[in-house]
Amino acid sequence: MKKVSVVLPTYNEKANITSTVEKVLAQQKSLPGWEIQIVVADDIRTSDGTDKIAQQLFRKNSKVHFLKVEPGLGAGLIKGHQFALEKIHPDVLAQLDADGQVEPDVLVRLVKGIEEGYDFVIGSRLMEGGKNKLTLARRIFTLGSSLFCRIVMGPSDVKEFTNSARAFTPQIFKKINLARLPWREKTFIVQPAFLHEMIMAGAKYKEVPLVFKNRLEGYSKNKVFNYTYDVITYCIDVRLHKWGFNIRFFYLTRRAKTFVKFGLVGFIGTLVDFLFYKIFIRSFGFPPASSKGISTEIAIINNFILNNYWTFRYRKTKTNFWQKLGIFNLVSLGGLIIGVLIVKYLHLTYGDGSVNIFGKAIAYNNFYFLATIPPVMVWNFLMNHFITWKHQED
Ligand SMILES: Nc1nc2c(ncn2[C@@H]2O[C@H](COP(=O)(O)OP(=O)(O)O)[C@@H](O)[C@H]2O)c(=O)[nH]1
Numbered sequence: 001m002k003k004v005s006v007v008l009p010t011y012n013e014k015a016n017i018t019s020t021v022e023k024v025l026a027q028q029k030s031l032p033g034w035e036i037q038i039v040v041a042d043d044i045r046t047s048d049g050t051d052k053i054a055q056q057l058f059r060k061n062s063k064v065h066f067l068k069v070e071p072g073l074g075a076g077l078i079k080g081h082q083f084a085l086e087k088i089h090p091d092v093l094a095q096l097d098a099d100g101q102v103e104p105d106v107l108v109r110l111v112k113g114i115e116e117g118y119d120f121v122i123g124s125r126l127m128e129g130g131k132n133k134l135t136l137a138r139r140i141f142t143l144g145s146s147l148f149c150r151i152v153m154g155p156s157d158v159k160e161f162t163n164s165a166r167a168f169t170p171q172i173f174k175k176i177n178l179a180r181l182p183w184r185e186k187t188f189i190v191q192p193a194f195l196h197e198m199i200m201a202g203a204k205y206k207e208v209p210l211v212f213k214n215r216l217e218g219y220s221k222n223k224v225f226n227y228t229y230d231v232i233t234y235c236i237d238v239r240l241h242k243w244g245f246n247i248r249f250f251y252l253t254r255r256a257k258t259f260v261k262f263g264l265v266g267f268i269g270t271l272v273d274f275l276f277y278k279i280f281i282r283s284f285g286f287p288p289a290s291s292k293g294i295s296t297e298i299a300i301i302n303n304f305i306l307n308n309y310w311t312f313r314y315r316k317t318k319t320n321f322w323q324k325l326g327i328f329n330l331v332s333l334g335g336l337i338i339g340v341l342i343v344k345y346l347h348l349t350y351g352d353g354s355v356n357i358f359g360k361a362i363a364y365n366n367f368y369f370l371a372t373i374p375p376v377m378v379w380n381f382l383m384n385h386f387i388t389w390k391h392q393e394d
């Protein structure tokens with residue numbers, strides 16, 4: 001009998017784990033000559049008792065194994081496979097979600113793909129016969145991120161990069177560059193990154209159709225904004241390396257995520273400022289200076305709320321909401337003064353000229369405005385990082 005080990009990563013899946021294990025083991029009847037063994041790789045942060053249930057399954061059934069793993073999907077999958085190699089010695093390594101969203105019959109197609117001589121078989125919602133039954137927003141994410149991966153990272157003939165249903169040979173798994181794969185990062189980026197590393201290791205690959213359903217029980221741990229950010233920066237990282245630029249773009253931008261979010265909020269704030277500036281002039285007949293005063297305060301409040309509940313949400317502060325709003329206003333006032341001083345200095349130095357760009361005269365004052373953005377943003381970020389949302393452990 002040949003053996004296939006199936007890693008099921010879990011993080012708070014008490015309502016799903018038993019039925020998923022049963023359904024996966026039931027695929028045995030469609031895989032004559034194969035024995036299915038399961039590795040439940042449970043996140044140490046699990047708090048709903050999934051581990052107790054998995055341990056009971058392990059005691060009752062010798063085909064079920066159980067291990068606790070460090071936080072993150074990548075750790076669950078990679079540690080799960082390493083455990084399988086050591087304890088089960090399988091002919092094929094496979095992995096599926098534990099939450100029942102993936103129709104388990106894909107396992108049969110995955111294993112048959114390996115039997116046909118492929119090293120790496122990829123479950124795909126985006127090929128003929130595959131289905132993605134998630135919400136519209138999630139379907140757009142699947143399509144968009146896979147398209148981005150195809151174009152920027154490659155390989156361009158793979159249709160789906162962003163789910164976990166896959167099978168591969170132990171030989172090819174041992175060849176991949178684990179040091180380069182960001183499997184310890186707490187993000188789902190391991191899905192496209194692992195696929196790419198398999199290709200880099202020289203895997204002969206193909207896709208097989210997969211049906212992905214909505215979740216019935218439990219909740220998704222997929223943070224779609226973060227995942228999109230990681231997909232974009234990881235693909236750019238790979239592309240830069242292929243072009244010979246050895247910059248650790250993915251890790252750098254991951255560490256700088258708070259700064260990037262802050263910049264995005266600043267950008268939205270500028271649009272809000274401009275929008276209200278126009279509304280007060282056009283609809284209420286306010287003079288421009290008064291309009292600017294009100295629109296800027298609205299933008300400040302807008303930015304404060306976005307930063308408080310998004311950019312710096314993870315920070316524990318000793319100050320309350322209103323104190324932080326007050327400090328934020330003072331910091332913004334500081335930014336305003338810096339901006340005015342920079343424009344004043346540039347105006348005194350360079351005056352009122354203009355430059356010709358593609359036949360259009362662009363006034364110097366536009367550049368004075370642009371020149372204020374980086375220093376004001378750095379000022380605002382540092383002040384808010386070190387004062388407004390200063391992280392305080394109890
Ligand atoms: N060990 C481990 N498993 C995880 C982690 N995040 C998600 N999973 C599991 O990976 C599978 C897919 O995750 P899920 O939250 O359903 O993401 P979605 O299907 O993209 O919405 C599920 O079986 C989860 O329990 C994690 O951080 N650690």
Ligand SMILES: [Mg+2]
Pocket residue numbers: 097099101215220
């Ligand atoms: Mg899921």
